[in-house]
Amino acid sequence: MAGVSQQMQKQGIHLPSFISGLLADPRHYQIIVLSSLILLGTFHFAFQLPWWHVVACIGSTVGTQAVADKVIGRKFDARSPLISALSLTLLLRTGSVTLSIAAGILAISSKYIIRWRGKHIFNPANFGLVILSLLFTGAWISPGQWGTAPIFALFLLGMGGIVTGKAKRWDVSIALLVSYAALLFGRALWLGDPFAIPVHQLQSGALLIFAFFMISDPKTTPDARLGRVLYAMLVASIGFTIQFAFYNAAGIILALILTAPIVPLFDRLFPAGRYHWPKFPMTKTGVSHETVQIPAQILTK
Amino acid sequence: MKQFKYLPKYLLSSAAAISALMIAPQASAFCGFYVAKADTDLFNQSSKVALVRDGDRTVITMANDYIGDPTEFAMVIPVPTVITKEQVHISDSSLLDHLDAYTAPRLVEYFDSNPCARREYDQVTVTGNRRMASVGAPMMEKEAKSLGVTIEESFSVGEYDILILSAKESDGLQTWLESNGYRVPKKAVKTLGSYIKQDMKFFVAKVNLEEKAKQGGEMLRPIAVAYESPKFMLPIRLGTVNANGDQDLFVYTLTRNGKVETTNYRTQKIPSDKELPIFIKDDFGDFYKDMYKISAKREGGHGVFMEYAWDMNWCDPCAADPLSNDQLKELGVFWLDEGRDIQPMPNPRRFRPKQMAKDVYVTRLHVRYDAESFPEDLKFKTTGDKQNFQGRYILRHAFDGDMECPEAEAYKKQVNARKETEIKTLANLTGWETKYIRTKIKTSGKGELFELDKPKKKSDWWNNIWPGEDE
Structure with a gap:
């Protein structure tokens, strides 16, 4: 969406500053x-x-x-x-x-x-x-309250994509979903189950809400992309284990709280700039602000 | 469940029951309910299961309305653990019938008072949906070993001979079952394999003819099984393998904490508290059946619907009495006696409660499924939700005595408007055409609209300001 506003500016269309401000964050x-x-x-x-x-x-x-x-x-x-x-x-x-x-x-x-x-x-x-x-x-x-309506799943996916794309943390969401899907399909292959089962399990509203709106929080995920991807894979594996070996349907949500304490370890292994929310961009020019990235050296000094 | 004429021997398996792999030509499914009363075949491909659950402990009771040659009866149910003889109990089918009646969707009636002598009283009569309510050897072992099948337990309880099998692979299990007289459909083999890898055991029951003869009667009694496992689920996959079309499953859960819901499918409430035309009193079965169908259709034809969720201590209105402590114990509610040893403080007699309140919450789930829309077994979760819910439908009878007062006309108008709304509600819930509904009202002669005095030509608001001026 910021892209849209920038595009519009290029074309000489200026949004009122408060609207571009709203779009930026x-x-x-x-x-x-x-x-x-x-x-x-x-x-x-x-x-x-x-x-x-x-x-x-x-x-x-x-x-x-x-x-x-x-x-x-x-x-x-x-x-x-x-x-x-x-x-x-x-x-x-x-x-x-x-x-x-x-x-x-x-x-x-x-x-x-x-x-x-x-x-x-x-x-x-x-x-x-x-x-x-x-x-x-x-x-x-x-976890079952959203049902599995596929259209709804798509809707969430699209909306979620926008949100996390803006937050520069779409990588966590995608890594989580891909690794979770891989585990589900792997399980189905091993059990000899039809693929309808993992497809059904992936069409879970709770899973998508988690992937797009919870784990994607830039403040609590590792700072570096590689760290984030590995972290998402870890959360997916633990969530999968809790769900299928301990029979708790909220496995993935529990996995996040269990793994959160080792995020600092990921940050140590893969140092990168810390994420900051854009400053509220009520600027006169209406230019939207990009994420501020502070070099890792400054933070680690 | 559908009938398969070509099957020599029948393997009924179950979702926790109940999914019949094969079924006797002349019989309904195990746990299925064909309506006992001849007048209806409401939900006739269905099974009934009671699940008592607290912590990791589960007691499952599977109703059985199999009528047919007992030699033809057999069933295979995946179970999470090995089951010993002490864990199996033969129950009484009247228990599930009672539980079914207590939780059935209900119709209530209210009678308007004479508008000319307005006093606030409502008489309530109750009709439970009773139709739903009623509707509710050494050689062997050797062979088994070579096929990777282990007979973990072998015992008889009541009229049933029971084997608990574990297996290493599905082909071996299939071969063993077939050589012992069960026929397993090809498509079921993969599903059996999946259960084997998930470390499930197989509960195999046949009728012991001698015992059955001693016991007499036609019906097979329900089997109750108690086990401890974190898995809170009902296997339905075997049953969908060979099924033609949709199946209905009724699950009655009894828990300590509150409502039970499915975690891998959305549990939703059945439409309730709707006012309907009076003739529904005679057509409640048809109404409910069609309403369920339409509700499911709005979800793509299938779904998990909550029809009742209530504290077992009471009901309002009651379609049947709450179950007694003895009945609950028979169903496996194992926590009833906990804490009973504590002597209550001596109270004055009149304050002493008759019986301590039961810590039991019942949820009735009505599941309509097929293999495509329900690829996975049903998984459940007990929530802390104790908000009561019931499928309840209301008939409001208009006052039909003599009314001679100025208010009568307004009352009649109001009733007619109400009846029009009821017709719309009914049409919307069931998909029936309003024309059909109007005909039904007429032919039944019940709840017809009032004939109003000739409506005044002009009913604009200004007519009330200067009445009679233009005459």
């Missing part, structure tokens, strides 16, 4: 896509997702971020906690609004408390999701 697409998914889930797939749960969860993540930013004296930005809240409401099912709020607080606090070399370890939504569903019977992950 990958988080904005993510917010739009996740919100549309929530609406789709609620109205088309009849999720049991009362609106006040969504509001409460957003309130708790944004609130926690505001307080934490105040404490550490950083400028408050509501976009990241908003994304965490949307991911949480998409993947966590609960009948209790208190648990929704707890998940939000837990998710964002983990970002400030569990850190290594200036980078938080866990994907906030993944952390809140897993901890809540392990601790309380009243909260669970519902």
Whole structure:
């Protein structure tokens, strides 16, 4: 989409600055896509997702971020906690609004408390999701709720591609999906199963949401591309093992929280510049900002 | 399940049951339900399974309405572990029938009061969908060894002779089964191989004719099996191998924590709380069947539908009484007695509860599947969701006594509008044409629209401001 705006500028078409500003930050697409998914889930797939749960969860993540930013004296930005809240409401099912709020607080606090070399370890939504569903019977992950409608899968794929393409982390999503698919097809070959089975297993809404909106988070994945690809393969293998050897359908989501602590190791082995969200680009010229890449030497000094 | 005339001996296998590989010509499938009552054949290619699950412990009860020559009956079910004699129990088919009746989609009736003497009372009568409710040797061993088949256990329980087999490869298992009188369709061999590699065992049951004769009766009783395994699933793949078209499976789960849902297919709720025309009272079976069909069609013809999810302590309205503790125990609810040893504080008599609340939550899932749309076995998950749900359909009878008051006309109009909505709802749910519905209403003579007094010519809002001026 940034490409579109640049193209338009080349042709002398200038978008109002706030629109190109909106287009520049990958988080904005993510917010739009996740919100549309929530609406789709609620109205088309009849999720049991009362609106006040969504509001409460957003309130708790944004609130926690505001307080934490105040404490550490950083400028408050509501976009990241908003994304965490949307991911949480998409993947966590609960009948209790208190648990929704707890998940939000837990998710964002983990970002400030569990850190290594200036980078938080866990994907906030993944952390809140897993901890809540392990601790309380009243909260669970519902991998089957999206069904396997292929058209829907394609839709997600397309939307996800845009989002992660913007975030420069499409490599993680693709590496994860490809390696997971390879494992599923390998299993089917070994068992002598028809390929309809791995195809069915891949058409999982939860898997695609995970691949495009959770593991692709640039803040918690390894900095270098090679590191990211290897990391995605590791997550896929562990998720696959949990799903098929330990019979837990949420395997891939659990795999991410289990492997997150070794991301610093990947960063050590494959050093690269740290990812930074673009600065909010309300510039007068309407030029969208590219990602700031800080050379690795500066960070490691 | 369909009938195959050319099969000499029948291997019924099951999804947890129940997928018949082969079936007797004159019989319905194991776990299948042909409607017992002659008036309908609602969901006639179906199986019924009760699954009791807590932690890694599972007790599965498979209903059996096989009627036919008992020598022709046999079944093979993949099971996650070796099963010993103590783990198998012959149950009573009335239990599953009761569970089915308790969870069946239900029709409720309300009667309008006289609009001329408005008092708020609603009389409720209940009709459970009863139709659904009712519808609900050494030589051997040697040979087995050479084929890579191990007879892990061999025992008899009730009228059944049971073998638990494990195998190294599907060809050996197939050869063994065939040389012992079971015929295995070619297509099933691959599926057997897949189960073998997944370390599943095979539960093979035949009828012991002597025992059957002693026991008497025509029906075979349900088999209950208790085992411990992290796998919470129902194997349906063998059953789809030879099946013609769609199959219906009813799964009744009993858990401690809450609803059960499928993890690899989407579980959705059946449309509920719909107001319908009165004649449905006599056509509830047809209505439900068509409504299910249309709901499934909207999902591509197949799906997992939740028809009931409720705390076993009560029901509202009740299509049948909740199951008693004894019945639940018979079905395998093993946690009922836990914590019972703790003596409650002596309470004054009137506060003492009659019976301690049962910690049992029932979910009824109605699955319609075929090999193409359900390539994988059903995998389940217990959630913490205890929000009650039931398939409930409502008939609202208009007041049909004498009404002589000014409100009567408005009431009649309102009722007619309501009835029009009911017709639309019914058409939308079942795919029936409105013309057909209107004819049905007329011929049944039930719930017909009121004949209104001649409508006033002008009904614009300004007619009410200056009434009678233009006369």
